[in-house]
Amino acid sequence: MDNKVLDIKDLQIRYVTEDGIVEAVNGIDICVEKGKTLGLVGETGAGKTTTALSILRLIPDPPGEIVSGKILLNGIEVMDVGEKEMERIRGDQVSMIFQDPMTALNPVITVGDQISEAISIHQHVSQEEAKIKAKEMLELVGIPGARFAEYPHQFSGGMKQRVIIAIALSCSPRLLIADEPTTALDVTIQAQVLELMKELKEKMNMSMLMITHDLGVVAEVCDDVAIMYAGRIVEQGSLVDIFKNTKHPYTEGLFNSIPNIDDRKAELKPIRGLMSDPYNLPQGCSFCDRCDYVMEKCATEKPKKVYFSETHFTECHHYSDNPDFQLNKGKK
Numbered sequence: 001m002d003n004k005v006l007d008i009k010d011l012q013i014r015y016v017t018e019d020g021i022v023e024a025v026n027g028i029d030i031c032v033e034k035g036k037t038l039g040l041v042g043e044t045g046a047g048k049t050t051t052a053l054s055i056l057r058l059i060p061d062p063p064g065e066i067v068s069g070k071i072l073l074n075g076i077e078v079m080d081v082g083e084k085e086m087e088r089i090r091g092d093q094v095s096m097i098f099q100d101p102m103t104a105l106n107p108v109i110t111v112g113d114q115i116s117e118a119i120s121i122h123q124h125v126s127q128e129e130a131k132i133k134a135k136e137m138l139e140l141v142g143i144p145g146a147r148f149a150e151y152p153h154q155f156s157g158g159m160k161q162r163v164i165i166a167i168a169l170s171c172s173p174r175l176l177i178a179d180e181p182t183t184a185l186d187v188t189i190q191a192q193v194l195e196l197m198k199e200l201k202e203k204m205n206m207s208m209l210m211i212t213h214d215l216g217v218v219a220e221v222c223d224d225v226a227i228m229y230a231g232r233i234v235e236q237g238s239l240v241d242i243f244k245n246t247k248h249p250y251t252e253g254l255f256n257s258i259p260n261i262d263d264r265k266a267e268l269k270p271i272r273g274l275m276s277d278p279y280n281l282p283q284g285c286s287f288c289d290r291c292d293y294v295m296e297k298c299a300t301e302k303p304k305k306v307y308f309s310e311t312h313f314t315e316c317h318h319y320s321d322n323p324d325f326q327l328n329k330g331k332k
Helices: 048-055 084-087 113-125 127-140 147-149 157-169 189-206 215-221 239-244 250-257 317-321
Strands: 004-015 020-033 036-039 063-075 094-097 175-179 207-212 226-227 232-240 303-309 313-315
Touching: 004 048, 004 207, 020 036, 020 048, 020 207, 020 232, 036 048, 036 215, 048 063, 048 175, 048 207, 048 313, 063 317, 094 157, 113 127, 113 147, 113 157, 127 147, 127 157, 157 189, 175 189, 189 215, 207 215, 215 239, 226 250, 232 239
Parallel strands: 036 207, 036 226, 094 175, 175 207
Antiparallel strands: 004 020, 004 063, 226 232, 232 313, 303 313
């Protein structure tokens, strides 16, 4: 039996603009298994949100276009589905928590009506039944049902994010996409929201795609991790693989950029330079301009996947040439 809730194969997405073609996603493979959480990690501009929007087929067209690839959601090929069927799938089979809770809610509609609208559309129940379910969802995310008739401006940032989670989970989707759900929140509220999401995921037996640039969030909620750079998955594996058996120089750079709480005097080791221009990506490895281990062929040849186990792989020439290659700097 296929245990995959989401299976993306060789996905390529680009944006055609007046300034040129932005190569946003460049042939990625991603798989999320039933009941598991995959962390999609990378810096701003890596292509994480574009990947998420493609799953719901919300890439703005124009200028965006899905050039090639397959997106299988619960066994359904998203690219082959008609728009009416896609509207049914969104919210019902897959839901998304968008990045900024301040702008994701309609300011002139009560939070209760925004939750009940999703329930009415997908579950075909009466307004009264939808209202009852909406109040239950508010209670589920830790907000009193009595606040059903209040407007978004009456809620704090953390409370707004809880409302968005309530909307996303109101129809019990099989896959939840969370696009940096805690970025705009302070540290204390971040921890509360993450704990809430973990509890609800287990309670509703969902799978989750967690998009973030925060490795602390990954360690807290994810089972598997995919490291994304310039539209490519440069390393993927289990949480233990990525944190304890780091293989790609970019992944190592991410860990070296984290402050060392055991040694307050230790200096940070930031990754030098900036991410490659998506209008003009290098011919070879996209990370070659910033890599401490760069070789001559890195600039001219695309690296191929090298597998260390069934689930752990990286894209780096060093391992193709020498399977025993080791990153020599290590994590702090």
